[in-house]
Amino acid sequence: MTWQTLAFLIVGGGAFYLCGKKFALLYKLLKAQTGKPPKFSDFGRRIQTAIVNVLGQKAVLQDPAIGIAHTAIFWGFLIITIGTLEQFCMTIYEGASFEFIGQTLYSAMIWSQDFFTAFVLFGVLYAGYRRFFKKPKHLGQSSDANKILAFTGGLMVSIFFMNAFHVLSAHPWFTDDYFISKHLAEAFAGMGFSEDVNHGLYTFFKWVHMCLVLGFAVYIPGSKHLHIVAAGPNTFLRKLDREKGMTPINFEDETVTQYGIANTKQMSWKDTLDLYSCTECGRCQSLCPAWNTEKPLSPKNLIIDIKKNLYKNKDAILAGQDDKLTHVIDEHVTEDVIWSCTSCRACEIACPVFIEHTDKIYNIRRNLVMMESKFPAEVQPVFKNMETNGTPWAFSQSERANWAEGLNVKTMAEVGDASAVDVLLWVGCAGAYDDRNKSVIKSFVSLLNKAGVKFATLGTEETCTGDAARRIGNEYLFQTLAKTNVDTLNRYQVKRIVTACPHCFNTLKNEYGPMGGNYEVVHHSQFIAKLIQEGKLKPSKALDATVTFHDSCYLGRWNNVYEQPRSVIESIPSVKMVEMKQHHDKGMCCGAGGGRMWMEEHIGRRVNVTRTEQALETNAGIIATACPFCVTMITDGVKTKEAVDHVQVKDISELLDQAT
Amino acid sequence: MNLYVCIKQVPDTETKIKVNGDGSGIDAAGIKWIMSPYDEFAVEEALRVKEKNAGSTVTVITAGPDRTVEALRTALAMGADNAIHVELPETADSAFAAKALAGALKKEAKVDIVYFGKEAIDDGAAQVPQLVATYIGVPSVGTVVGIEYNGTTLKCKREIEGGAFEMVEVSQPVVVSGSKGLNEPRYATLPNIMKAKKKEVKKMSLADVGASPSDQKIKMKGLQLPPPKQAGKKIEGDAAAQAKALVTALHNEAKVI
Numbered sequence: 001m002t003w004q005t006l007a008f009l010i011v012g013g014g015a016f017y018l019c020g021k022k023f024a025l026l027y028k029l030l031k032a033q034t035g036k037p038p039k040f041s042d043f044g045r046r047i048q049t050a051i052v053n054v055l056g057q058k059a060v061l062q063d064p065a066i067g068i069a070h071t072a073i074f075w076g077f078l079i080i081t082i083g084t085l086e087q088f089c090m091t092i093y094e095g096a097s098f099e100f101i102g103q104t105l106y107s108a109m110i111w112s113q114d115f116f117t118a119f120v121l122f123g124v125l126y127a128g129y130r131r132f133f134k135k136p137k138h139l140g141q142s143s144d145a146n147k148i149l150a151f152t153g154g155l156m157v158s159i160f161f162m163n164a165f166h167v168l169s170a171h172p173w174f175t176d177d178y179f180i181s182k183h184l185a186e187a188f189a190g191m192g193f194s195e196d197v198n199h200g201l202y203t204f205f206k207w208v209h210m211c212l213v214l215g216f217a218v219y220i221p222g223s224k225h226l227h228i229v230a231a232g233p234n235t236f237l238r239k240l241d242r243e244k245g246m247t248p249i250n251f252e253d254e255t256v257t258q259y260g261i262a263n264t265k266q267m268s269w270k271d272t273l274d275l276y277s278c279t280e281c282g283r284c285q286s287l288c289p290a291w292n293t294e295k296p297l298s299p300k301n302l303i304i305d306i307k308k309n310l311y312k313n314k315d316a317i318l319a320g321q322d323d324k325l326t327h328v329i330d331e332h333v334t335e336d337v338i339w340s341c342t343s344c345r346a347c348e349i350a351c352p353v354f355i356e357h358t359d360k361i362y363n364i365r366r367n368l369v370m371m372e373s374k375f376p377a378e379v380q381p382v383f384k385n386m387e388t389n390g391t392p393w394a395f396s397q398s399e400r401a402n403w404a405e406g407l408n409v410k411t412m413a414e415v416g417d418a419s420a421v422d423v424l425l426w427v428g429c430a431g432a433y434d435d436r437n438k439s440v441i442k443s444f445v446s447l448l449n450k451a452g453v454k455f456a457t458l459g460t461e462e463t464c465t466g467d468a469a470r471r472i473g474n475e476y477l478f479q480t481l482a483k484t485n486v487d488t489l490n491r492y493q494v495k496r497i498v499t500a501c502p503h504c505f506n507t508l509k510n511e512y513g514p515m516g517g518n519y520e521v522v523h524h525s526q527f528i529a530k531l532i533q534e535g536k537l538k539p540s541k542a543l544d545a546t547v548t549f550h551d552s553c554y555l556g557r558w559n560n561v562y563e564q565p566r567s568v569i570e571s572i573p574s575v576k577m578v579e580m581k582q583h584h585d586k587g588m589c590c591g592a593g594g595g596r597m598w599m600e601e602h603i604g605r606r607v608n609v610t611r612t613e614q615a616l617e618t619n620a621g622i623i624a625t626a627c628p629f630c631v632t633m634i635t636d637g638v639k640t641k642e643a644v645d646h647v648q649v650k651d652i653s654e655l656l657d658q659a660t
Numbered sequence: 661m662n663l664y665v666c667i668k669q670v671p672d673t674e675t676k677i678k679v680n681g682d683g684s685g686i687d688a689a690g691i692k693w694i695m696s697p698y699d700e701f702a703v704e705e706a707l708r709v710k711e712k713n714a715g716s717t718v719t720v721i722t723a724g725p726d727r728t729v730e731a732l733r734t735a736l737a738m739g740a741d742n743a744i745h746v747e748l749p750e751t752a753d754s755a756f757a758a759k760a761l762a763g764a765l766k767k768e769a770k771v772d773i774v775y776f777g778k779e780a781i782d783d784g785a786a787q788v789p790q791l792v793a794t795y796i797g798v799p800s801v802g803t804v805v806g807i808e809y810n811g812t813t814l815k816c817k818r819e820i821e822g823g824a825f826e827m828v829e830v831s832q833p834v835v836v837s838g839s840k841g842l843n844e845p846r847y848a849t850l851p852n853i854m855k856a857k858k859k860e861v862k863k864m865s866l867a868d869v870g871a872s873p874s875d876q877k878i879k880m881k882g883l884q885l886p887p888p889k890q891a892g893k894k895i896e897g898d899a900a901a902q903a904k905a906l907v908t909a910l911h912n913e914a915k916v917i
Contacts, residue, residue: 370850380847388672388692396674398690476850488851 003202008091008210012068015214022221023229024274027084029310032317034270035261035363038247039470040237059235059352059360063283066130069123073152077228080159083113089204107332110177114163120181121156124149136302138282145280148225151216158209164188168636169195179412230276231353237270238354242560245511246362251381260366260473263325264310271360273607275307277353284357285348287582289589289611290340294604297340299357306333306360315608328364336603338364339376343471343594344553349585358594365473379472382598385485386477390463391483392598392649393427401439401459403431409447411459421454423527426508429464430628436635437628443657444500444524450660451536451627461488473597479515482507486517500524500653502554502627503593509559523555525565525626525652532571532656539659542574547655548620549577550611550634551587552627568652573660580620588614590637592629612637616647623649661716663706664774665740666761666792667699669724669731669781683882685751697733698777700738700845701838706775707739708843709809717741717769723748729861733824736856737848743861746869753878754783756871758791761868765796773814776837778803786837793835801828805841 004017040046053059059075062065077368082098089096099106128149131139163181166172168188175182193201215524216281220226249259249620284299285291291298309330310317337363347357368374382392389397401411415421425448431441448455466481489497497504497519547569555561564582570577582588591607601607612634615623623634628651635649671677671691678687695703703720710716720735721727723746730804731824746760765771774793779786786802805825806817812832819839820826848856866872886910910917 257851369847373847373849375847377844383847384694386673386695389674394674396672396676397692398676476853 002094004091005093011211012088012214013511019217019221022218025314026226027382029314030269030272030276030316032320033265033269034269035266035271036247037270038239042240045240046236049238049240049243050232053352059354060215062350062352066127066281069126069130072116072119072123073127074266076116076123076156078153079112079116080120083159084108084209087210087510091206091210107177108259110174113159114178114180116550117156120152120307124153124156128153136282136286138286139244140280140282141278142224144223144225147219149404151212151219155209155212155216158205158212160184162205162209163582164200164304165198165205168193169199169202178426221472224278226276227279227353230273234273234277235354237273238596239356239482243510243558245504245506246470247514248479248511248514249366249481251476254356255553258366258367259370259475261328261360261363262367262371263328264306264313265322265325266367267310267363271363272310274355274360275303275310277325277355278303279353280304283350283352283353284355287346287350287586287588289342289344289346289371289591289607291558292588293299293607293610295336295340296334296603297337302333302337302357302360305330309333310482315415318512329358329368333364335368335374339599340590341594342553342587342589342596342607346558346586346589348558349557361594362473365471366475367473369473370476375472376599378600379595379598381478383469383472383474386464386466386469386481388455390481391433392468393429393433395433397460397463397641400427400432400462401457403427403433403441404457404459405446407442409445410456411461412456412494413455413459413461415456418456418495421456422454422497423455423496424489424492424494425455425457426497426501427457427462428501428504428628430501430632431539432462435634436631437651440500440628440651440653443651444528444653446657447528447531447537447653447660449490450476451531453531453536458488458492465504465512467507468595468598469577470507470511471593472598482512482515482517486515489519496518497521498524498527500626500628500651502552502559503629505559506554522627523559523561523564525555526561528653528656529564529567532568537656538659539572539656541572541659543572543655543659544574545622546576546578546618546623548580548615549583549622549652550580550590550615550623550624550625550630551583552630553587553589553593555626556587556650557585565624565652568656569624572655574630578620580614580618590625590627590630590633592633596612597629599633606637606640608637610642612643616641616643621647622655623647624652624655625649626652661709661713661772662768662770663710663716663718664701664765664768664771665702665706665718665720665735666774666776666788667694667720667722667731667735668757668777668780668782668788669693669722669728670696670780673697673781676765677885679883679885683884684880685883693727693730695734696777696780696782697889698779698781698837699731699735700838700839701842701861702775702777702836703735703738703740704845705807705836705838706773707846710739710741710775712809716766719744721746721761721764723757723764724763725753727897732861733856735847736859737853739848739852743859744864745861746864747866747873748871749873750905751876751880753876754787755791755877756873756875758788759796759871759875760866760869761788762792762795763871764791764864767869771798772832774833776835778794778837778839789835789837789916792813796833796835796837798833799830800835800837801830802837803839804836805839807836807842825869826837 057071060070086098160181163178164184167175167178167182167185187552282300288299313325341361343358383395385392408496425442430437463484464481466478470478497508505521505523549566568577588611590611625631629649632647637643638647638649672694675691680687706718710718719738719742720732720740721744722732729745736743744764746764748760776789790800801816803819804816805819808815814830816828818826895902
């Protein structure tokens with residue numbers, strides 16, 4: 001046993017103990033969570049997504065420059081760990097070299113150590129340049145990040161120095177495989193140190209490296225670098241499909257007495273794994289419509305702040321002292337933060353480690369609304385309207401079918417059941433009650449008639465799908481409305497539904513299943529695109545205009561429908577399409593999602609005006625969209641910007657109706 | 661404190677009222693029923709007083725057909741402790757309803773404050789609070805938009821004509837009818853909605869409360885909707901010509917002068 005063995009056992013043992021203790025605490029905290037985690041299945045696809053996104057770094061590479069730097073550091077970390085492991089082994093027992101793997105393989109290993117050390121160093125240098133000179137807004141200042149970069153950079157430099165002095169002192173047979181370090185050795189050779197000094201320096205840098213590794217290991221669990229452990233499992237356990245419904249609450253279960261989360265203990269362990277996975281890259285924040293219009297919500301800060309709240313409560317959680325738990329709403333996660341979210345999911349799509357920010361917000365909202373009756377005052381009449389009249393607007397249910405007067409639109413009650421028609425037209429509250437959107441639904445009806453599609457509506461039997469109630473946190477109201485609709489739809493044996501509203505579309509398609517409603521649901525953009533493709537609609541009248549398309553969140557990010565609405569517009573002769581700077585999955589929300597349609601916007605700039613400004617930048621004469629809420633919000637935006645005389649806001653069905 | 665709230669179930673504010681076949685009342689088909697919005701202020705006020713005074717109870721009372729129990733459930737979900745349903749025919753007028761409510765209140769051991777909404781939004785009669793106060797022999801303060809509680813006295817701020825306010829000081833027991841501005845009624849929490857479903861509603865018959873159809877003062881002859889609104893007419897010309905045309909129209913067309 002050398003002094004090094006003893007020293008390593010003491011230092012290494014201590015470090016592993018501290019690091020292990022910290023990880024054990026994180027694990028215990030995760031295990032103590034009482035919230036219901038999602039169900040995990042489909043392990044084949046999970047392995048696939050883990051390979052693509054962890055080893056392949058696909059999600060990280062969405063942002064190419066820093067993505068490449070990160071990939072370099074990530075792969076470097078994996079490969080260099082092999083060398084570090086050998087180093088640990090050899091420090092404990094000198095004969096424990098990995099040379100037993102054979103000369104060729106060992107040569108390759110040594111070569112790869114040098115290669116990846118350089119690769120990581122470039123990654124770190126770029127990351128440092130970005131953090132200190134390029135300074136993207138969403139990154140912010142972080143001493144944690146600076147320490148991590150210093151640690152990583154220090155590790156790499158110490159490896160090169162260690163290798164160089166190893167070459168000078170021991171002249172190993174694999175000197176040539178140190179294809180970078182050997183040049184450094186040549187430079188150091190000029191200093192003319194004796195072999196003993198070189199050996200001493202080798203030992204010194206080896207210990208510098210080992211201490212940095214061990215120090216880093218102790219530092220990681222308490223820092224954002226925890227993601228190196230959590231992000232892999234989080235990616236494996238991610239929600240696999242883009243299309244997702246919110247998780248229902250089982251109100252029949254009388255043992256459940258808490259709806260939503262009032263404190264961080266009530267989160268699920270998967271929520272906490274999300275918190276552990278966050279590396280504070282800020283990609284979520286850079287796309288957040290709330291943050292970009294000076295609202296207090298940043299998805300990044302939300303995750304960091306909930307994590308702080310969790311750590312603040314760790315003793316009470318672990319000791320089971322529920323009376324000592326503090327509310328999840330605190331000085332950082334304020335109610336304004338929670339109500340600023342438009343549920344557009346730009347944050348979730350941007351997140352390289354698949355954190356589901358919106359789930360946290362929904363669950364906090366559920367507690368505020370259902371347990372504490374705390375929500376913006378203007379929402380109360382909206383809830384009441386939905387409860388009594390089945391629509392967020394203040395109209396009687398008996399007036400729901402008035403829009404169709406004189407249009408000879410049949411109802412299911414009139415045709416008998418769904419077998420008599422090709423498809424059920426789901427009108428939605430906007431189409432039924434909002435004057436501007438009545439014209440959209442009429443255009444769509446006109447298109448259906450032109451194409452010879454047999455359809456019927458539910459007439460006055462339709463009620464609100466409950467989307468807004470659900471996003472605002474009133475799950476109970478949502479389920480009441482959903483059950484009413486599912487009963488009606490199933491009574492008429494409805495199989496196929498088409499709707500012009502992406503919110504209704506998403507709810508009917510992705511959220512009615514657990515309520516007993518399983519239907520083939522298509523959005524009118526998909527339906528119209530197919531009618532054009534089949535030659536049943538022939539756009540022949542030219543439209544000499546430049547059109548830009550605004551993506552609806554619930555169509556695009558929630559359901560991956562981007563191309564059909566565009567193809568509908570492009571089918572019109574003479575139309576020139578232009579894209580806004582932000583489009584497809586980076587498109588900015590109009591501001592109406594997540595129940596924000598029904599709330600006042602008191603803080604910051606208006607989301608709809610900001611998005612309208614982006615549309616106006618294209619100089620398009622028509623802003624097209626495929627969502628009633630977007631129509632309303634962007635129309636208001638155009639009015640605010642006093643552009644009404646030269647810019648029109650149109651639903652795609654209106655454009656196509658004019659062209660056919 | 662023993663707090664009571666008398667409420668009425670009415671058609672939802674968005675209802676398009678239709679007269680029934682024989683013109684004897686409204687067509688109830690398709691109507692969504694709610695607690696009269698002014699009554700929500702009354703329930704909220706009682707709940708706030710209860711929350712500030714430990715040991716208090718809030719009892720909601722309604723008189724009407726069976727469907728009105730739903731309105732009681734709404735009040736229970738907001739946080740009321742007890743509910744009483746007095747069975748009263750659909751056609752009852754204010755006096756009959758007030759007799760029934762007063763009868764139920766008289767059966768209670770001790771009544772400190774009885775809250776009402778200033779009026780029900782269906783018939784808009786605004787008579788029941790005062791009638792009940794008369795029948796149970798306590799003072800009544802109407803159209804109240806703010807109350808200061810001080811021991812057993814209440815300082816009520818009430819809205820009077822001309823946008824002015826009147827301050828009235830009154831001692832318990834008392835009937836108070838609330839108006840918009842008194843408070844912001846709460847939205848029931850889900851645990852309370854669940855609890856409200858299981859709470860017992862005490863049923864009382866007319867005999868139990870000592871009321872009978874002979875208490876009815878109004879006999880309904882018939883009900884009809886006002887004529888549909890006509891489009892406005894714009895009278896052109898100079899002042900003299902306009903005045904002349906207006907007088908002619910009022911005399912010949914509207915036949916009011």
